Amino acid sequence: MKFLRFGVDGVTGFGVLDGERVREVTAYPFDGESFEETGVTYALGDVKLLAPVEPSKVVAIGLNFKAHAAEFNKELPTEPMLFLKPSTSVIGPNEQIVYPSHMSYRVDYEAELGIVIGKRAKEVAVDEAADHILGYTCVNDVTARDLQGRDVQYTRAKSFDTFAPLGPWIETELNPLDVRIESFLNGEPRQSTTSADMIFNVYELLSFVSHVMTLLPGDVIATGTPSGIGKMKPGNTIEIRVEGIGSLVNSVVARPTGSV
Numbered sequence: 001m002k003f004l005r006f007g008v009d010g011v012t013g014f015g016v017l018d019g020e021r022v023r024e025v026t027a028y029p030f031d032g033e034s035f036e037e038t039g040v041t042y043a044l045g046d047v048k049l050l051a052p053v054e055p056s057k058v059v060a061i062g063l064n065f066k067a068h069a070a071e072f073n074k075e076l077p078t079e080p081m082l083f084l085k086p087s088t089s090v091i092g093p094n095e096q097i098v099y100p101s102h103m104s105y106r107v108d109y110e111a112e113l114g115i116v117i118g119k120r121a122k123e124v125a126v127d128e129a130a131d132h133i134l135g136y137t138c139v140n141d142v143t144a145r146d147l148q149g150r151d152v153q154y155t156r157a158k159s160f161d162t163f164a165p166l167g168p169w170i171e172t173e174l175n176p177l178d179v180r181i182e183s184f185l186n187g188e189p190r191q192s193t194t195s196a197d198m199i200f201n202v203y204e205l206l207s208f209v210s211h212v213m214t215l216l217p218g219d220v221i222a223t224g225t226p227s228g229i230g231k232m233k234p235g236n237t238i239e240i241r242v243e244g245i246g247s248l249v250n251s252v253v254a255r256p257t258g259s260v
């Protein structure tokens with residue numbers, strides 16, 4: 001089942017995707033309870049898809065694929081390496097990634113599988129992690145690579161407004177242990193690896209993070225990017241595709257001149 005959040009006529013709604021139609025529902029079943037349909041439906045093309053959740057935080061994982069660690073000549077981690085992306089970095093499908101040219105000259109895409117938390121998770125065991133997951137979405141962990149190298153930690157490089165595209169929706173029925181994660185820059189393939197190559201799988205990651213911080217319904221864990229990362233420029237279009245979910249497409253635009 002694909003849950004989505006949309007805007008139509010200035011109002012925000014929640015829905016379930018049914019082919020090319022959206023069946024409106026009252027809310028997401030974050031607590032595992034059933035949800036109600038309102039009886040209203042829309043053509044998919046008549047609504048604006050929004051980021052499927054408004055997370056309190058996006059918890060991201062660094063170096064979770066062996067080949068990506070090799071890309072940076074990094075040792076394989078013995079436990080997940082965490083960093084945060086602020087809620088203000090989240091944008092939805094087809095929204096614009098703004099190039100922070102006042103500070104960075106190297107901005108990269110990172111295709112990732114995103115875990116969407118359904119039920120509050122605090123100190124959850126690995127074998128109970130699935131009970132806390134609503135579903136999965138595509139994430140682009142946009143990164144100012146030059147700043148990542150210059151700063152001693154990742155906050156600035158990962159946190160610019162628009163640096164966390166999410167979407168296009170949440171797929172609840174997915175085997176997260178073996179799905180293909182891809183990116184396409186201007187339609188050209190750039191990354192393609194399956195989640196089977198993760199060093200720590202989604203359940204291990206959720207459990208680990210939940211022993212550090214409480215995960216709230218709607219929070220997102222970005223599970224790390226495969227090898228093949230690269231830079232984007234204003235005018236580019238970047239597509240993140242996860243098998244079984246769909247495609248998250250965003251364009252990159254120059255920062256408006258004179259903005260602060």
Ligand code: MG
Nearest residue numbers: 110141224225
């Ligand atoms: Mg990443």
